[in-house]
Amino acid sequence: AQSVTQPDIHITVSEGASLELRCNYSYGATPYLFWYVQSPGQGLQLLLKYFSGDTLVQGIKGFEAEFKRSQSSFNLRKPSVHWSDAAEYFCAEGGGADGLTFGKGTHLIIQP
Amino acid sequence: NAGVTQTPKFQVLKTGQSMTLQCAQDMNHEYMSWYRQDPGMGLRLIHYSVGAGITDQGEVPNGYNVSRSTTEDFPLRLLSAAPSQTSVYFCASRLATRTDTQYFGPGTRLTVL
Numbered sequence: 001a002q003s004v005t006q007p008d009i010h011i012t013v014s015e016g017a018s019l020e021l022r023c024n025y026s027y028g029a030t031p032y033l034f035w036y037v038q039s040p041g042q043g044l045q046l047l048l049k050y051f052s053g054d055t056l057v058q059g060i061k062g063f064e065a066e067f068k069r070s071q072s073s074f075n076l077r078k079p080s081v082h083w084s085d086a087a088e089y090f091c092a093e094g095g096g097a098d099g100l101t102f103g104k105g106t107h108l109i110i111q112p
Numbered sequence: 113n114a115g116v117t118q119t120p121k122f123q124v125l126k127t128g129q130s131m132t133l134q135c136a137q138d139m140n141h142e143y144m145s146w147y148r149q150d151p152g153m154g155l156r157l158i159h160y161s162v163g164a165g166i167t168d169q170g171e172v173p174n175g176y177n178v179s180r181s182t183t184e185d186f187p188l189r190l191l192s193a194a195p196s197q198t199s200v201y202f203c204a205s206r207l208a209t210r211t212d213t214q215y216f217g218p219g220t221r222l223t224v225l
Contacts, residue, residue: 049211098160
């Protein structure tokens, strides 16, 4: 069965600093990879997705992610974070016929 | 478009009670699904449907029933609520294929006493 690992439960970043959230997947075939963001008390919003083509994917809100097959990784990056980026971030894989397999999430804290 | 809507937003049940969480989408999506979110666990798939009349189990289906009589609606039924079912429940839908964006509803926070 596929699995998604987000190694960092919490990450604290200063406002204006760069951000990288890690995600590793295990899936034998071509993975379908997603990053979602969840603000407190809200549903999930898609930031970006990858399933083929250019391995550097641009998303909304200034986020990007890079697919690296050799490392089974799909890390999310942002060059300069804003206080409004504080949220829970979920990596997910959707290569199976059923639904998405989610990582356990990374809680992002922004320091002023 | 309203997108994916869920009712109620909050619910408190006593152990053994039954209830139905409602989910509807107005985007003519074929695929709909239910997830539960627990602290430190991410989201886990309960049931899903690839079209009207077709449902299947996800990772954590026990204690839940679903049906899909129309394209728009995908209710989740708790037959006999247990404290272990205290969670936040999210409904989601996508057009059809795995590359389509999956849209999530705002969630239902359920507490079982």
